[in-house]
Amino acid sequence: MMRLSTKGDYGVRALIDLAIFGGDGPVQRSEIARRQQIPESYLDHLLAQLRRDGFVRSTRGPGGGHELARPADEMCLLHALESLEGSLAPLACLEDEAEDHEHSVLCGQQWVWREIYDETRRRLTAVSIADLAERERQRLRARTTNYTI
Amino acid sequence: MMRLSTKGDYGVRALIDLAIFGGDGPVQRSEIARRQQIPESYLDHLLAQLRRDGFVRSTRGPGGGHELARPADEMCLLHALESLEGSLAPLACLEDEAEDHEHSVLCGQQWVWREIYDETRRRLTAVSIADLAERERQRLRARTTNYTI
DNA sequence: ATATTCTCGACTAACTTGGTCGAGTATAGC
DNA sequence: GCTATACTCGACCAAGTTAGTCGAGAATAT
Structure with a gap:
């Protein structure tokens, strides 16, 4: 159905959470x-993926937790989502690695x-x-001033 | 992974096929x-869906087959794909019917x-x-003049 | 030592995708 | 009305993805 999964949703929200509540020490999962x-x-799992791709770093033990690995304004949404979801290409043949382009099929829509x-x-x-x-x-x-949504 | 499935690919190719080879009578599946x-x-299955949504019509029996239900230049790719794949909204909350928008979550990315x-x-x-x-x-x-791809 | 916190892999249920199959229906032509 | 042709419809199935859960283990602050 061509939809972003909760991986991208949850994972990006975790990054935003770290951007807001990090700053003074690690934030616990x-x-x-x-x-x-x-x-x-x-x-x-999502934090593990983000760690592997260098978006967050973590420390164990009491007082440990997660932090952004670099400034939040140097992290773009595209790269975060690609880390979490894999390529966002709507067609396999548009992927960067697509050397074996079977673009013969559906070439019509490809452009x-x-x-x-x-x-x-x-x-x-x-x-x-x-x-x-x-x-x-x-x-x-x-939210603190509004009536509830 | 946020990708168009073969439904959209195959289905649109079927419509293109009908646009090219239809014209003089129905084309067999x-x-x-x-x-x-x-x-x-x-x-x-794909033709059944396209029939339900008024993109093709079919006739049974010998000499039967499928035809476009209206001129090919009055069929846009969006509607054909939506018939085959369902909504293309990358987030559920962007769907047209989304009254129960739980846009509280991931509101950050929504815009x-x-x-x-x-x-x-x-x-x-x-x-x-x-x-x-x-x-x-x-x-x-x-293709008739080119060397093979 | 111990409590705390992250790490990692195995496992699972539900859903979607990409099909197959077979019984049934409509119809053209004889 | 028979028969061959062609579409129709629903049931079924294998494989892959999603969205988790769980438990054993490793690092570390006190």
Whole structure:
């Protein structure tokens, strides 16, 4: 159905959470899970992936937890999502590694999707985790004064 | 993984096939399947869906087969794909029916994907099955003179 | 030592994808 | 009305992905 899975959703929310609540020391997985409403044992896998790809680093033991591995404004949404979801190419033949392009099939649609894919990546590159965190901060402030949604 | 499935691929290719080889009478499912390299019994389901949504009509019995239900230049790629794949919204909360928007979660990313989704639909609306068929015709002509790909 | 926190792999249920198959229905032509 | 042709429809199935759970183990602060 061509949809982003919860991996990308949860994982990016974890990064945003770290951007907001990190800063003074590591944040525990259990805290992120509670705040973002993500099953902790599932979040475990997502953080592992983000660690492997250099988005977060972690320390064990009491007082340990997770931190962003680099500044939030140097992390774009595209790369975070690609880490969590794999390639976002809407067609396999648009993948970067696609040397064995079986573009013979569905070649007709290919050019349309190529443009859409390029445009999508351009937009996702222009948004950083810091941008998303800023929006989230505003939303959190608004919630304290608003009636409930 | 956020990818178009073979339903959209096969189904659109079937429509293109009908746009090219229809015109003088119905085209048999077996012919489409052979030309487009699609398992015939699978194509059956896709044509059923396209029939339900008014893209093709069919006649039974000897000499029967499938035809486009309306001119190919009045069928846009977006609607064909939506018939075959369901909504192309990258997030459930972007779906048209999403009244129960649980946009509280992942609200941070939502605006980005909203723009991407709008842009995607705009582009897919601008392309008709007739456009795709024309490209395919050119490709078929080229193949007769080219060395093999 | 011990409690805390992350790490890693195995396992699972539900769902989607990409089909296959067979019984049934409509129809053209004789 | 028979028969061959062609579509129709639902049941079924294997493989892969998603969205988890669980438990044993490793690192570390006190």
